[in-house]
Structures are given as structure tokens and as C-alpha cells.
Amino acid sequence: MIISLLSTSHVLARATPGNFDLLVSHHSLPPPFLPVLLLEEIEGLIVVSLLSSCEMSTLSPSSPTIITLKPIEATPESFAPFGQVIPASSDRDRFGPQDAQLELHRGVPRLYIMKLEDRHLKFASITHHASVTQCLGSIGGDEWYLGIAKPSILKESEIGNEDGRKPIKALCGHYYIPPNPNEVCVFRFSGPKFVKLNVGTWHAGPLFKKRTMDFYNLELSDTNILDHTTHNFRKNDNVVFEIED
Template identity: 65%
Template sequence: MEAAKAKASLKQLKPIEATKESFKEYGQVIEASPDGDEFGPDDAQLDLSKGIPRFYIMNLQDRPLKFSTITHHASVSQCLGSIGGHAWYLGVAKPSITGSEEIKSEDGNAPVQSHCGHFYVPPAIDDVCVFRISGPKFLKLNRGTWHAGPLFKADAMDFYNLELSNTNAEQSTHTSL
């Protein structure tokens, strides 16, 4: 029985084009707006209040269209976009941070405490979907949104990334699917 558990299952997911409507449960799709527009609901609604923001260009190599782990950042919203508007993909699942170890998921799974201290319910593989992001737009992930990627077909791509300065060191929680 343990050998069966250890053997990974493969699930093929059909990508959904990321639009404001299709992505709203996970965050926002931000598209170009005219210079001079005032701040409004179509702008990224950021939560960077728990640390020092970090905005940088991330060079990624060899990120094929597959994944076996998924990550969330419990303290920050995150923005990702490809430089040049090239197509890329992101696996996502809804945030599952809970207020305590007592709150169970709808399917009865008990929360796990992260190394950061917060409690979360790991997403089920059936709760993960994949979005295709193309053209001059970026994604703002809601705080706690699970994500795998960016993934892409090219050998390498550059992305801009807005998160906290300590997101990768202290604020990330990873889990296997």
C-alpha cells in the first residue's frame, strides 16, 4: 500500500486562457491602461504591508509544462509577468490558509502548520487548474494563492516579479501534489 502512495499519479490539465473573469478566484489579470488613468479596480490590488517590497527580473531556465509541487505565500500578494509578452503557464489553486488548526477543509482534511507558523490545508490535485497567459499583461496573485510556475515552452524566459524581499526565504510554503 505504501508503494502505491509513493507512486506519483499523472494528471493532464487543459490550460484556460487567463482573463479578468476566468482568473478572479485567484487574483487579477492586469492589462495595459492609458497613461494618466487614476487608480481603480482594474489596477493590481496589492498587499505588500508585511515587509519590504522586492521588484526584480527573474531569469528562469528549463521550466517545462509539468509540475509536482505547488507553493503559496501567506503574507503577500505577488505579481508575475513575462518580459516581452511571451506566452507562459501557471498552475493555481485557491488560497487555503486557515485561522487555526481546528478548521478543516470541506472534504475533512486537517490543516497543517507551516514553518512560517500559519495553518493551511494542502490543495487536492483536483483543485488545481492551469492558466495560459499571453500578450502584454501580468497576473496579481491573491495572498495565499497556490501556484506552480511560471512554466513555458522556450528554453529560457525572463519575468518581472513583485513580492516581498523575504518571500523566498521565509514566506513560502511548498507541498507535493
């Protein structure tokens, strides 16, 4: 388990069980920051957000609005705006556009198995990766879910020309538009298939009904440390999502 201490999405500290490495001292934090933490688990990381007094004033005291979403069955066609769904195929098939079109050239690829527990069908935050096409799949083909929103990373030429929400600069350097709660959807994955998320696709999960599930995950070796931009719907929009299935 990796524990990341974040200021907004900035990595301040990292820890593993029995070991905690502080990357910045308390005295180097900006004066407005208070010892107030938001704690949540995102993709196997415990994410601790350090809130400033300004951010604290924006937290709504009212209960968040619950948005109930019905899942869409994930198929190559239904998931096309966000990435690819790759079903099982013959080992005689040649490589083609139906195969995962990967972007792994910005770092060292990492393929590993995640053991996840108690990932109930609800979420209040969503994450994207700006440097890699992440692939996820359940071992055994059991049913699971992902909250999804379209990529919103801005090119340099697009900064200042956006409509609606104000762009934010991520700590890894890129700019993005925060996801709109009204544009979030949920996909259900069933059977022997995996998903490839396009660069920048917002995702929450994997989520599932069982108590524990194992997933294989293909990303980069530093994705969870340096390329992990998260939007907190509860804090920023006062909404949370529940999956009805």
C-alpha cells in the same frame, strides 16, 4: 541562485554559488531524520527536503498518476477567484479596482527580474505565500503558464472546524489545508499583461515552451526565505501534472 535545505518546509540552510551557510547543525536535527533528500526547483530556488523515516515509509513505490490539464486563458474574469490579471492600459487612466490591489506592508517590497530556464509544461509541487500578493509577468509578452489552486490558509477561528484534509502548521506560523489535486487548474498568459496572486494562492510556475524566459517579480525581500510554503503532490498524493496545449 539560492539553495534552501528544508525539513518539510523549514529552512535549515542557505547557499549561493561558492558559499554555503548552515543554519542548524546536523546534530540538532530530530533523531528520525535520515540523510535522504528530495531535490526540486521552485520559483528559482533549489529546494532540498530532508525526509524522516516516517516520511520515507509513505513514499509510494508505484509510478505517480499523471493528470493532464488543459489551460484556461487568463482574463480578469476567469482568474478572479485567485487574484487579478492586469492588461495594458492608458497612462491617463486613474487608479481603480481594475488595478493591482497589493499587500506589501508586511515587509520590504522587492521588484526584480527572474531569468528562468527549462521550465517545461509539467509540475509535481505547488507553493503559496502567506504574507504578500505576488505579481508576475513575462518580459516581452511571450506565452507562459501557471498551475493554480485556491488559497487554503485558515484563520484561527477556523482551525478545528475544517472538513476533509487535516490542517498543517507552516513554519512561518499559519495553518493551511493541503491543496486537493482535483482542484488544481492551469492558466495561460498571453501578451502584455501581468498577474497578481492573492495572498495564499497556490501556484506552480512560471512554466513555458521556450528554453528560457525573463519575468519581472514583485514580492517581499524575504519571501523566498521565510514565506515559501510548498506542497509536494508526488510525495503526498502520488500524482504529477502535465499541461496539454
